[in-house]
Amino acid sequence: MxxxxxxxxxxxxxxxxxxxxxxxxxxxxxxxxxxxxxxxxxxxxxxxxxxxxxxxxxxxxxxxxxxxxxxxxxxxxxxxxxxxxxxxxxxxxxxxxxxxxxxxxxxxxxxxxxxxxxxxxxxxxxxxxxxxxxxxxxxxxxxxxxxxxxxxxxxxxxxxxxxxxxxxxxxxxxxxxxxxxxxxxxxxxxxxxxxxxxxxxxxxxxxxxxxxxxxxxxxxxGSRTQVRNVFLRKEKKENVVLKGTAANVVNEFLNKYESKISWAIGKDIEEEDHGDE
Ligand SMILES: Cc1cc2nc3c(=O)[nH]c(=O)nc-3n(C[C@H](O)[C@H](O)[C@H](O)COP(=O)(O)OP(=O)(O)OC[C@H]3O[C@@H](n4cnc5c(N)ncnc54)[C@H](O)[C@@H]3O)c2cc1C
Missing domain, CATH: 3.40.50.620 (HUPs)
Known part of the structure:
Protein backbone atom coordinates (compact mmCIF):
# COMPACT_ATOMS: atom_id res chain seq x y z
CA MET A 1 0.00 0.00 0.00
CA GLY A 222 10.92 31.45 10.30
CA SER A 223 10.24 33.93 7.53
CA ARG A 224 13.37 35.40 6.00
CA THR A 225 11.63 37.70 3.56
CA GLN A 226 9.36 40.68 4.05
CA VAL A 227 6.85 42.30 1.73
CA ARG A 228 8.14 45.88 1.37
CA ASN A 229 5.61 47.26 -1.03
CA VAL A 230 2.34 46.19 -2.66
CA PHE A 231 0.54 48.32 -5.21
CA LEU A 232 -2.11 47.94 -7.86
CA ARG A 233 -0.89 48.48 -11.40
CA LYS A 234 -2.42 51.65 -12.77
CA GLU A 235 -3.66 51.33 -16.31
CA LYS A 236 -4.33 54.44 -18.37
CA LYS A 237 -6.81 54.13 -21.23
CA GLU A 238 -7.47 56.52 -24.10
CA ASN A 239 -9.40 56.38 -27.37
CA VAL A 240 -7.42 57.72 -30.31
CA VAL A 241 -8.54 57.86 -33.95
CA LEU A 242 -5.71 57.98 -36.52
CA LYS A 243 -6.62 59.31 -39.93
CA GLY A 244 -4.91 59.55 -43.33
CA THR A 245 -3.20 57.07 -45.64
CA ALA A 246 -2.27 53.62 -44.36
CA ALA A 247 1.44 54.57 -44.35
CA ASN A 248 0.76 57.74 -42.35
CA VAL A 249 -1.45 55.91 -39.88
CA VAL A 250 1.23 53.23 -39.29
CA ASN A 251 3.98 55.87 -38.87
CA GLU A 252 1.90 57.97 -36.52
CA PHE A 253 0.93 54.86 -34.56
CA LEU A 254 4.57 53.80 -34.17
CA ASN A 255 5.69 57.30 -33.18
CA LYS A 256 3.03 57.46 -30.52
CA TYR A 257 3.07 53.91 -29.16
CA GLU A 258 6.40 52.30 -30.02
CA SER A 259 7.65 52.36 -26.45
CA LYS A 260 4.43 50.74 -25.20
CA ILE A 261 4.41 47.84 -27.69
CA SER A 262 8.18 47.27 -27.75
CA TRP A 263 7.70 43.79 -26.26
CA ALA A 264 5.85 42.82 -29.41
CA ILE A 265 8.48 44.22 -31.77
CA GLY A 266 11.50 42.91 -29.90
CA LYS A 267 12.61 45.87 -27.76
CA ASP A 268 12.83 46.18 -23.98
CA ILE A 269 9.66 47.37 -22.30
CA GLU A 270 9.90 50.48 -20.13
CA GLU A 271 9.04 49.63 -16.52
CA GLU A 272 7.16 52.12 -14.37
CA ASP A 273 9.23 52.85 -11.25
CA HIS A 274 7.19 52.53 -8.08
CA GLY A 275 10.03 53.11 -5.62
CA ASP A 276 10.92 50.94 -2.66
CA GLU A 277 8.34 51.97 -0.08
C1 LIG B 1 8.15 37.52 0.66
C2 LIG B 1 6.83 36.94 1.06
C3 LIG B 1 6.20 37.35 2.24
C4 LIG B 1 4.95 36.86 2.58
N1 LIG B 1 4.32 37.33 3.70
C5 LIG B 1 3.09 36.90 3.98
C6 LIG B 1 2.38 37.42 5.09
O1 LIG B 1 2.89 38.26 5.81
N2 LIG B 1 1.13 36.92 5.34
C7 LIG B 1 0.56 35.97 4.56
O2 LIG B 1 -0.55 35.56 4.82
N3 LIG B 1 1.21 35.48 3.49
C8 LIG B 1 2.45 35.93 3.19
N4 LIG B 1 3.08 35.44 2.08
C9 LIG B 1 2.44 34.43 1.31
C10 LIG B 1 2.84 33.08 1.84
O3 LIG B 1 4.21 32.96 1.96
C11 LIG B 1 2.36 32.06 0.88
O4 LIG B 1 0.95 32.07 0.96
C12 LIG B 1 2.81 30.66 1.19
O5 LIG B 1 4.15 30.57 1.56
C13 LIG B 1 2.64 29.77 0.01
O6 LIG B 1 3.34 30.31 -1.08
P1 LIG B 1 2.66 30.29 -2.49
O7 LIG B 1 1.23 30.66 -2.30
O8 LIG B 1 3.49 31.11 -3.41
O9 LIG B 1 2.71 28.77 -2.85
P2 LIG B 1 3.30 28.03 -4.14
O10 LIG B 1 4.70 27.68 -3.89
O11 LIG B 1 2.95 28.76 -5.41
O12 LIG B 1 2.37 26.75 -4.00
C14 LIG B 1 2.66 25.53 -4.64
C15 LIG B 1 1.98 24.41 -3.90
O13 LIG B 1 2.54 24.29 -2.58
C16 LIG B 1 1.54 23.82 -1.69
N5 LIG B 1 1.26 24.83 -0.67
C17 LIG B 1 1.54 26.15 -0.67
N6 LIG B 1 1.14 26.73 0.46
C18 LIG B 1 0.56 25.77 1.21
C19 LIG B 1 -0.07 25.75 2.47
N7 LIG B 1 -0.22 26.85 3.22
N8 LIG B 1 -0.55 24.56 2.94
C20 LIG B 1 -0.42 23.44 2.20
N9 LIG B 1 0.17 23.40 0.99
C21 LIG B 1 0.65 24.55 0.50
C22 LIG B 1 0.29 23.57 -2.53
O14 LIG B 1 0.30 22.27 -3.01
C23 LIG B 1 0.49 24.57 -3.67
O15 LIG B 1 -0.28 24.23 -4.81
C24 LIG B 1 4.32 35.91 1.75
C25 LIG B 1 4.99 35.47 0.59
C26 LIG B 1 6.22 35.98 0.23
C27 LIG B 1 6.89 35.51 -1.04
Whole structure:
Protein backbone atom coordinates (compact mmCIF):
# COMPACT_ATOMS: atom_id res chain seq x y z
CA MET A 1 0.00 0.00 0.00
CA UNK A 2 1.41 3.41 -1.01
CA UNK A 3 1.28 6.37 1.34
CA UNK A 4 0.55 9.59 -0.49
CA UNK A 5 0.50 13.12 0.87
CA UNK A 6 -1.23 15.96 -0.93
CA UNK A 7 -0.46 19.53 0.11
CA UNK A 8 -3.48 21.77 -0.34
CA UNK A 9 -3.74 25.50 0.11
CA UNK A 10 -6.87 27.53 0.68
CA UNK A 11 -6.72 30.75 -1.33
CA UNK A 12 -9.01 33.78 -1.32
CA UNK A 13 -11.68 33.99 -4.02
CA UNK A 14 -9.99 35.76 -6.91
CA UNK A 15 -12.77 38.32 -7.03
CA UNK A 16 -12.09 39.39 -3.41
CA UNK A 17 -8.45 40.30 -2.79
CA UNK A 18 -8.34 42.89 -0.03
CA UNK A 19 -4.83 44.16 0.77
CA UNK A 20 -3.66 45.66 4.02
CA UNK A 21 -1.88 48.64 2.49
CA UNK A 22 0.10 49.34 5.69
CA UNK A 23 1.66 45.89 6.06
CA UNK A 24 1.59 44.90 2.41
CA UNK A 25 -0.12 41.59 3.20
CA UNK A 26 -3.31 40.01 1.99
CA UNK A 27 -6.26 40.27 4.43
CA UNK A 28 -7.20 36.61 4.06
CA UNK A 29 -9.69 37.04 6.93
CA UNK A 30 -11.80 39.40 4.78
CA UNK A 31 -12.14 37.15 1.73
CA UNK A 32 -13.99 33.85 1.39
CA UNK A 33 -11.74 30.92 0.66
CA UNK A 34 -11.59 28.18 -1.92
CA UNK A 35 -9.20 25.34 -2.70
CA UNK A 36 -6.37 26.53 -4.95
CA UNK A 37 -7.13 25.15 -8.42
CA UNK A 38 -3.67 23.63 -8.96
CA UNK A 39 -4.04 21.75 -5.66
CA UNK A 40 -7.22 20.10 -7.01
CA UNK A 41 -5.13 18.76 -9.91
CA UNK A 42 -2.56 17.36 -7.44
CA UNK A 43 -5.37 15.74 -5.46
CA UNK A 44 -6.83 14.25 -8.65
CA UNK A 45 -3.42 12.73 -9.50
CA UNK A 46 -3.32 11.19 -6.01
CA UNK A 47 -6.88 9.85 -6.37
CA UNK A 48 -5.99 8.22 -9.70
CA UNK A 49 -2.91 6.59 -8.11
CA UNK A 50 -5.14 5.36 -5.28
CA UNK A 51 -7.56 3.81 -7.78
CA UNK A 52 -4.79 2.21 -9.84
CA UNK A 53 -2.26 1.04 -7.25
CA UNK A 54 -4.02 1.02 -3.83
CA UNK A 55 -2.92 3.94 -1.71
CA UNK A 56 -3.70 5.89 1.41
CA UNK A 57 -4.04 9.66 0.94
CA UNK A 58 -3.28 12.23 3.64
CA UNK A 59 -4.22 15.81 2.79
CA UNK A 60 -2.21 18.52 4.59
CA UNK A 61 -2.86 22.22 4.80
CA UNK A 62 -1.47 25.14 6.77
CA UNK A 63 -3.72 28.11 7.32
CA UNK A 64 -6.27 29.82 9.58
CA UNK A 65 -9.21 27.85 11.07
CA UNK A 66 -11.28 28.27 7.88
CA UNK A 67 -8.57 26.47 5.86
CA UNK A 68 -9.88 23.20 7.31
CA UNK A 69 -12.57 23.41 4.60
CA UNK A 70 -10.06 22.28 1.96
CA UNK A 71 -9.32 19.15 4.00
CA UNK A 72 -13.03 18.32 4.23
CA UNK A 73 -13.32 18.85 0.49
CA UNK A 74 -10.34 16.53 -0.04
CA UNK A 75 -11.85 13.81 2.17
CA UNK A 76 -15.18 14.22 0.36
CA UNK A 77 -13.33 13.64 -2.92
CA UNK A 78 -11.57 10.50 -1.65
CA UNK A 79 -8.62 11.40 0.63
CA UNK A 80 -8.44 9.24 3.76
CA UNK A 81 -7.57 11.88 6.33
CA UNK A 82 -6.55 15.50 6.76
CA UNK A 83 -3.94 17.32 8.84
CA UNK A 84 -4.45 20.99 9.59
CA UNK A 85 -1.49 23.11 10.77
CA UNK A 86 -3.00 26.04 12.57
CA UNK A 87 -1.46 28.46 15.05
CA UNK A 88 -1.37 32.24 15.36
CA UNK A 89 2.42 32.19 15.21
CA UNK A 90 2.30 30.58 11.74
CA UNK A 91 0.51 33.70 10.38
CA UNK A 92 2.64 35.79 8.04
CA UNK A 93 4.88 32.86 7.09
CA UNK A 94 6.78 33.34 3.86
CA UNK A 95 7.35 30.41 1.49
CA UNK A 96 10.44 29.25 3.38
CA UNK A 97 8.61 29.11 6.73
CA UNK A 98 5.56 27.49 5.08
CA UNK A 99 7.70 24.73 3.55
CA UNK A 100 9.59 24.19 6.80
CA UNK A 101 6.38 23.77 8.80
CA UNK A 102 4.77 21.46 6.23
CA UNK A 103 7.94 19.33 6.15
CA UNK A 104 8.00 19.14 9.96
CA UNK A 105 4.37 17.98 10.05
CA UNK A 106 5.03 15.37 7.35
CA UNK A 107 8.04 14.01 9.27
CA UNK A 108 6.03 13.87 12.49
CA UNK A 109 2.70 12.48 11.26
CA UNK A 110 3.50 10.62 8.03
CA UNK A 111 7.11 9.43 8.34
CA UNK A 112 6.48 6.41 6.07
CA UNK A 113 5.21 8.42 3.08
CA UNK A 114 6.15 7.40 -0.49
CA UNK A 115 5.06 10.39 -2.53
CA UNK A 116 4.16 14.03 -1.82
CA UNK A 117 2.01 15.79 -4.42
CA UNK A 118 1.68 19.57 -4.59
CA UNK A 119 -0.02 21.95 -6.94
CA UNK A 120 2.31 23.68 -9.39
CA UNK A 121 1.56 27.16 -7.98
CA UNK A 122 -1.11 29.12 -6.16
CA UNK A 123 -3.46 31.78 -7.44
CA UNK A 124 -2.73 34.21 -4.60
CA UNK A 125 1.07 34.20 -4.22
CA UNK A 126 2.10 32.12 -7.23
CA UNK A 127 5.74 31.58 -6.27
CA UNK A 128 5.82 27.82 -7.07
CA UNK A 129 8.47 27.54 -4.35
CA UNK A 130 6.70 25.56 -1.63
CA UNK A 131 6.79 22.10 -3.28
CA UNK A 132 10.51 22.14 -4.21
CA UNK A 133 11.38 23.67 -0.81
CA UNK A 134 9.54 20.86 1.05
CA UNK A 135 11.58 18.35 -0.99
CA UNK A 136 14.79 20.21 -0.11
CA UNK A 137 13.89 20.20 3.58
CA UNK A 138 13.12 16.45 3.50
CA UNK A 139 16.18 15.74 1.28
CA UNK A 140 14.12 13.85 -1.33
CA UNK A 141 14.09 14.10 -5.15
CA UNK A 142 11.49 16.35 -6.79
CA UNK A 143 10.08 17.04 -10.25
CA UNK A 144 7.94 20.06 -11.06
CA UNK A 145 5.04 20.54 -13.49
CA UNK A 146 4.52 16.85 -14.17
CA UNK A 147 1.68 15.80 -16.48
CA UNK A 148 1.90 11.99 -16.24
CA UNK A 149 2.85 9.59 -13.46
CA UNK A 150 3.60 5.86 -13.53
CA UNK A 151 4.69 3.70 -10.63
CA UNK A 152 6.74 0.54 -10.93
CA UNK A 153 7.69 -0.95 -7.58
CA UNK A 154 9.76 1.69 -5.79
CA UNK A 155 10.35 3.67 -8.98
CA UNK A 156 8.32 6.63 -10.07
CA UNK A 157 8.39 7.62 -13.74
CA UNK A 158 7.08 11.09 -14.57
CA UNK A 159 6.63 13.03 -17.77
CA UNK A 160 6.77 16.81 -17.84
CA UNK A 161 6.58 19.55 -20.42
CA UNK A 162 9.67 21.76 -20.46
CA UNK A 163 9.60 24.66 -22.88
CA UNK A 164 8.79 22.94 -26.18
CA UNK A 165 9.85 19.40 -25.41
CA UNK A 166 8.69 16.58 -23.16
CA UNK A 167 11.02 15.05 -20.59
CA UNK A 168 10.67 11.68 -18.84
CA UNK A 169 12.32 11.35 -15.44
CA UNK A 170 12.68 8.45 -13.03
CA UNK A 171 12.98 8.82 -9.27
CA UNK A 172 13.08 6.46 -6.34
CA UNK A 173 10.53 6.80 -3.53
CA UNK A 174 10.19 8.83 -1.36
CA UNK A 175 9.79 11.73 -3.78
CA UNK A 176 7.81 14.90 -4.42
CA UNK A 177 6.07 16.13 -7.55
CA UNK A 178 4.20 19.28 -8.44
CA UNK A 179 1.36 18.60 -10.85
CA UNK A 180 0.74 20.57 -14.06
CA UNK A 181 -2.56 22.40 -14.46
CA UNK A 182 -2.91 20.91 -17.94
CA UNK A 183 -3.61 17.32 -16.85
CA UNK A 184 -5.47 15.45 -14.10
CA UNK A 185 -8.71 17.40 -14.49
CA UNK A 186 -10.44 17.53 -11.07
CA UNK A 187 -13.51 15.37 -10.53
CA UNK A 188 -16.81 16.36 -8.93
CA UNK A 189 -17.57 15.51 -5.32
CA UNK A 190 -19.87 12.51 -4.96
CA UNK A 191 -22.66 12.93 -2.40
CA UNK A 192 -21.45 9.82 -0.54
CA UNK A 193 -18.11 11.56 0.09
CA UNK A 194 -19.73 14.32 2.12
CA UNK A 195 -20.51 11.91 4.95
CA UNK A 196 -16.81 11.00 5.27
CA UNK A 197 -15.85 14.68 5.18
CA UNK A 198 -17.76 15.33 8.38
CA UNK A 199 -17.06 12.02 10.15
CA UNK A 200 -15.20 12.63 13.40
CA UNK A 201 -11.52 11.72 13.59
CA UNK A 202 -10.77 12.15 9.88
CA UNK A 203 -9.16 15.53 10.38
CA UNK A 204 -6.60 16.40 13.04
CA UNK A 205 -5.20 19.79 13.95
CA UNK A 206 -1.59 20.48 14.91
CA UNK A 207 -0.38 23.66 16.58
CA UNK A 208 3.12 25.05 17.10
CA UNK A 209 3.63 23.10 20.32
CA UNK A 210 2.68 19.82 18.59
CA UNK A 211 5.45 20.52 16.07
CA UNK A 212 7.94 21.51 18.78
CA UNK A 213 8.01 25.14 17.65
CA UNK A 214 8.03 28.22 19.88
CA UNK A 215 7.54 31.91 19.05
CA UNK A 216 11.30 32.33 19.56
CA UNK A 217 12.25 29.57 17.11
CA UNK A 218 9.67 30.89 14.61
CA UNK A 219 11.23 34.35 14.84
CA UNK A 220 14.77 32.98 14.49
CA UNK A 221 14.21 30.31 11.86
CA GLY A 222 10.92 31.45 10.30
CA SER A 223 10.24 33.93 7.53
CA ARG A 224 13.37 35.40 6.00
CA THR A 225 11.63 37.70 3.56
CA GLN A 226 9.36 40.68 4.05
CA VAL A 227 6.85 42.30 1.73
CA ARG A 228 8.14 45.88 1.37
CA ASN A 229 5.61 47.26 -1.03
CA VAL A 230 2.34 46.19 -2.66
CA PHE A 231 0.54 48.32 -5.21
CA LEU A 232 -2.11 47.94 -7.86
CA ARG A 233 -0.89 48.48 -11.40
CA LYS A 234 -2.42 51.65 -12.77
CA GLU A 235 -3.66 51.33 -16.31
CA LYS A 236 -4.33 54.44 -18.37
CA LYS A 237 -6.81 54.13 -21.23
CA GLU A 238 -7.47 56.52 -24.10
CA ASN A 239 -9.40 56.38 -27.37
CA VAL A 240 -7.42 57.72 -30.31
CA VAL A 241 -8.54 57.86 -33.95
CA LEU A 242 -5.71 57.98 -36.52
CA LYS A 243 -6.62 59.31 -39.93
CA GLY A 244 -4.91 59.55 -43.33
CA THR A 245 -3.20 57.07 -45.64
CA ALA A 246 -2.27 53.62 -44.36
CA ALA A 247 1.44 54.57 -44.35
CA ASN A 248 0.76 57.74 -42.35
CA VAL A 249 -1.45 55.91 -39.88
CA VAL A 250 1.23 53.23 -39.29
CA ASN A 251 3.98 55.87 -38.87
CA GLU A 252 1.90 57.97 -36.52
CA PHE A 253 0.93 54.86 -34.56
CA LEU A 254 4.57 53.80 -34.17
CA ASN A 255 5.69 57.30 -33.18
CA LYS A 256 3.03 57.46 -30.52
CA TYR A 257 3.07 53.91 -29.16
CA GLU A 258 6.40 52.30 -30.02
CA SER A 259 7.65 52.36 -26.45
CA LYS A 260 4.43 50.74 -25.20
CA ILE A 261 4.41 47.84 -27.69
CA SER A 262 8.18 47.27 -27.75
CA TRP A 263 7.70 43.79 -26.26
CA ALA A 264 5.85 42.82 -29.41
CA ILE A 265 8.48 44.22 -31.77
CA GLY A 266 11.50 42.91 -29.90
CA LYS A 267 12.61 45.87 -27.76
CA ASP A 268 12.83 46.18 -23.98
CA ILE A 269 9.66 47.37 -22.30
CA GLU A 270 9.90 50.48 -20.13
CA GLU A 271 9.04 49.63 -16.52
CA GLU A 272 7.16 52.12 -14.37
CA ASP A 273 9.23 52.85 -11.25
CA HIS A 274 7.19 52.53 -8.08
CA GLY A 275 10.03 53.11 -5.62
CA ASP A 276 10.92 50.94 -2.66
CA GLU A 277 8.34 51.97 -0.08
C1 LIG B 1 8.15 37.52 0.66
C2 LIG B 1 6.83 36.94 1.06
C3 LIG B 1 6.20 37.35 2.24
C4 LIG B 1 4.95 36.86 2.58
N1 LIG B 1 4.32 37.33 3.70
C5 LIG B 1 3.09 36.90 3.98
C6 LIG B 1 2.38 37.42 5.09
O1 LIG B 1 2.89 38.26 5.81
N2 LIG B 1 1.13 36.92 5.34
C7 LIG B 1 0.56 35.97 4.56
O2 LIG B 1 -0.55 35.56 4.82
N3 LIG B 1 1.21 35.48 3.49
C8 LIG B 1 2.45 35.93 3.19
N4 LIG B 1 3.08 35.44 2.08
C9 LIG B 1 2.44 34.43 1.31
C10 LIG B 1 2.84 33.08 1.84
O3 LIG B 1 4.21 32.96 1.96
C11 LIG B 1 2.36 32.06 0.88
O4 LIG B 1 0.95 32.07 0.96
C12 LIG B 1 2.81 30.66 1.19
O5 LIG B 1 4.15 30.57 1.56
C13 LIG B 1 2.64 29.77 0.01
O6 LIG B 1 3.34 30.31 -1.08
P1 LIG B 1 2.66 30.29 -2.49
O7 LIG B 1 1.23 30.66 -2.30
O8 LIG B 1 3.49 31.11 -3.41
O9 LIG B 1 2.71 28.77 -2.85
P2 LIG B 1 3.30 28.03 -4.14
O10 LIG B 1 4.70 27.68 -3.89
O11 LIG B 1 2.95 28.76 -5.41
O12 LIG B 1 2.37 26.75 -4.00
C14 LIG B 1 2.66 25.53 -4.64
C15 LIG B 1 1.98 24.41 -3.90
O13 LIG B 1 2.54 24.29 -2.58
C16 LIG B 1 1.54 23.82 -1.69
N5 LIG B 1 1.26 24.83 -0.67
C17 LIG B 1 1.54 26.15 -0.67
N6 LIG B 1 1.14 26.73 0.46
C18 LIG B 1 0.56 25.77 1.21
C19 LIG B 1 -0.07 25.75 2.47
N7 LIG B 1 -0.22 26.85 3.22
N8 LIG B 1 -0.55 24.56 2.94
C20 LIG B 1 -0.42 23.44 2.20
N9 LIG B 1 0.17 23.40 0.99
C21 LIG B 1 0.65 24.55 0.50
C22 LIG B 1 0.29 23.57 -2.53
O14 LIG B 1 0.30 22.27 -3.01
C23 LIG B 1 0.49 24.57 -3.67
O15 LIG B 1 -0.28 24.23 -4.81
C24 LIG B 1 4.32 35.91 1.75
C25 LIG B 1 4.99 35.47 0.59
C26 LIG B 1 6.22 35.98 0.23
C27 LIG B 1 6.89 35.51 -1.04
Missing amino acids: LNLIVCLKQVPMVTELPWDEKTGTLRRDLASGQMNLACLHALEAALQIKEQYMANITAVTMGPPAAQEVLREAVALGADRGIHLCDRIFAGSDTYATSLLLAKAIKKECADYNLILCGSYTSDSETAQVGPQIAEELAIPAAAYIEKLEINGRTLRVRRLVDNFRETLEMEFPALVTVSLEKYQPRYTALAGLENAFASGNIISLNARDLGISSASMAAD
